[in-house]
Amino acid sequence: MKIVRVQDIIGTEREVEGPGWTSRRLLLKKDGMGFSFHETIIPAGSENTFWYKHHLEAVYCVSGNGSITDLATGETHEITDGTLYALDKHDKHILRGGTEDMRLICAFNPPVTGREVHDEDGAYMPDPDND
Structure with a gap:
């Protein structure tokens, strides 16, 4: 059994910041669960283009x-507390913060290692050990 508290991750190598987002990686590949699990904060007014070409992601908004x-498709969907979106087709997308910070709970498959950075397409490169 694993017990992970987000307050214990803040300020460690498992809290990763990028332009327009902060990711707190609660479970990583090395935790052996077959997926990774993150809390991500998207600041109000931010805009991020992401394209997870090598990962599937499910995201659940818990606040903001x-x-x-x-x-x-050009379709835009509002995200509020209680909304889930799933990038089941490796969907390239723009994620925008609204009038208040969004707090998102995310699962990635395959799991991320924690060392990934977004490339010029907004994607994480695949982990060669996942092949």
């Missing part, structure tokens, strides 16, 4: 608001 635009 914003929107997601599917770049393949």
Whole structure:
């Protein structure tokens, strides 16, 4: 059994900040669960383009608001507390913070190692050990 408290992750190597987001990685590949699990904060008014070409991601909003635009279709969906979106087709998207910070709970498959950074497409490169 694993017990992980987000307050114990803040300020460690498991808290990763990028332009327009902060990710607190509660479970990583090395934890052996077959997925990774994160709390991500998207600041109000921010805009991020992401494209997880090598990962599937499910995201559940637990507070705040914003929107997601599917770049393949142009559709924009509002995100509020209680909304889940799943990037089941490796969907390239724009994630925007709304009038207040969004707090998102995210699961990645395959799991991230914690060392990933977004490339020029907004993607994480695949972990060669996941092949």
